[in-house]
Amino acid sequence: MLHRSGPNRVIIVLFGGLRPDLISPSRTPNLNKLRRRGTMLARQRTIYPSETRVSLTSLITGATPDRHGIVGNRFLDRVAAAPRLIDTSDDRLVEDLDAASCGHLVGVPSLGEILAANGKSFAVLASNSAGATRMLNHKARSLSQVTLSGHFARVSTSPPTLERVEARLGPTPAPAPHGTPDLSAQAFLTSALLDEVWPQIQPDVAILSFGEPDTTSHYCGIGATRTLEVIGFLDRQFGRVLDWWESEGAPQGVHLIVASEHGHVTVHAQADLLDTLNATGIRCGQVPGPGIDAVVIGGQVGAIYLKEPSDGAIRRLVAAMMERPWCGPVFTCARSGEDGIAPGSLARHLVFADHPRAADILFSFRGDDSRDPFGYPGRCWSPHWPVGLGVHGGLHAKEMSSLGILAGPLIRSGVKSHVPSGICDFAPTVLSLLGISRPSTMTGRVLAEALIFGAKDPPAIETVHKARAGEYQQELRRVQVGSTVYIDSADASSSPHLN
Known part of the structure; x- marks a missing residue:
């Protein structure tokens, strides 16, 4: 103090x-x-x-x-x-x-x-x-x-x-x-x-x-x-x-x-989120109701809540998303250590999302470092925002x-x-x-x-967490200072450049 x-x-x-x-x-x-x-x-x-x-x-x-x-x-x-x-x-x-x-x-x-x-x-x-x-x-x-x-x-x-x-x-x-x-x-x-x-x-x-x-x-x-x-x-x-x-x-x-x-970041392409999810045979909607198996909160960060969560349903939905070019980092409940239930997903505790209110599947839309029409780096897909506009999540x-x-x-x-x-x-x-x-x-x-009476710059320890399923792969970067851990960034790819 x-x-x-x-x-x-x-x-x-x-x-x-x-x-x-x-x-x-x-x-x-x-x-x-x-x-x-x-x-x-x-x-x-x-x-x-x-x-x-x-x-x-x-x-x-x-x-x-x-x-x-x-x-x-x-x-x-x-x-x-x-x-x-x-x-x-x-x-x-x-x-x-x-x-x-x-x-x-x-x-x-x-x-x-x-x-x-x-x-x-x-x-x-x-x-x-x-x-x-x-x-x-x-x-x-x-x-x-x-x-x-x-x-x-x-x-x-x-x-x-x-x-x-x-x-x-x-x-x-x-x-x-x-x-x-x-x-x-x-x-x-x-x-x-x-x-x-x-x-x-x-x-x-x-x-x-x-x-x-x-x-x-x-x-x-x-x-x-x-x-x-x-x-x-x-x-x-x-x-x-x-x-x-x-x-x-x-x-x-x-x-x-x-x-x-x-x-x-700036939207550069549209994502067919609900069409992809419904093609799995799991009935998805944006609000809970009769006949809905999974509620999808599809803002710029996605959250999927299953009516009756099962490992099989989670894996089916995640696998379908990972085949799409818009699928970014995906997180599910931990299977063991840093791996999520679904192949290719990371455990949601790595992004401080392990809470009783958390969704069964958390995901972001894929981004890249290309420049937008205004010349600023940072673009991504979006399920609903028009191309050229700013988004976050x-x-x-x-x-x-x-x-x-x-x-x-x-x-x-x-x-x-x-x-x-x-x-x-x-x-x-x-x-x-x-x-x-x-x-x-x-x-x-x-x-x-x-602070003027503070200590010297503390050291920082950086860690990288990776997951892969088929051609899909993701990478989460975190950094720790003392006992505090920060999420730096994450991305996903369907090419081998993250290996």
Whole structure:
């Protein structure tokens, strides 16, 4: 734990889906300025699946999905009398599920709970979906902690704070029209933080979460003109925070953490997912119901839940997928060691997916390092997103790569750290800055190499896990620092180049 003469505080600013290679001195001068001022995490990775609400839950718990239990943006609840799909974008459903589970929707303590138990305050301001905003502090209402949404006033957990913000700034902005850049909410929340939340509350920890450029990357493409314009707009909003921080925040012991929860790749071809699965004779559908043998959650990361799981059915479905050119890495329950039940699959514990809510078959769509129409490396197949648009969820290096910059009185200045790090590391590092011990539920570590009183760069041990069935083969790369293991990336091929 670290201390200074006065109290330390932390502000985390999240840029939804921002790839680190989209930062530049001309496009993002403020982010670039912070990068020079603090410590840049050059090998920062998110968690698998690289989906927003999974990653955000890992950020605020400091734990991998096998511990916190949010195994996908959507997952099948097989415990209910009638199995049902759970969509965590629905904030009211999130609260209902937490109540119904006696407070155990998330299986480990979150940052809000830990801070409250230590007498510290916490505020969340987010323009993500209503559910993602709630997931950043799903206990906010019962803990009397502030949450403000950039679009959904109902998500607010402090009516007086919302009233003051709207009295100053006007009504909470309506969601942007489908497929258009979402700008108003980002400016609204930045002003809410600087003009109301900080002056009135001065929270020990605050999260300002921009939902962009994720939305525009999905609907325009990661390197499209509109997306780059959105990134520039966000950088200007962040510049307001940075100006305040340099003049007032840093002298008061405020530390800044800037991050993104995942990266993006570009769709280059369409995958015939359901046709391939149904050709096996196993009746597959996207929702549970009569006559459905397997529920397929076919987002950019795939999850298959069998009504009556059997090794034979799992092997049949996996074998069919592995014959298709779009099939990327596949994970099933462990048969022994690192091998999955189905030939060619890897054990799902290797990607921290061994949880009662986990699907019988987890898979990603195949990616490559070719350049997209905008000149950026990283392409993949998709079952539903149009060619040319940005997606995430899988294990391509550009999906797993995410932004990480730390700055403040106790952070090393002008450093580019090449020590592997991950999204689970932010919560323990925040607690360390506040003088709070890291709970044993956290799998992340304190980023000591970024701290002025920290240790020397710790060593990293890299491992590669391989599996093969016929012409299909896959390779998963992981790296370990101390007791913390990170997923670096994974890919699959139908050619012998991985041998």
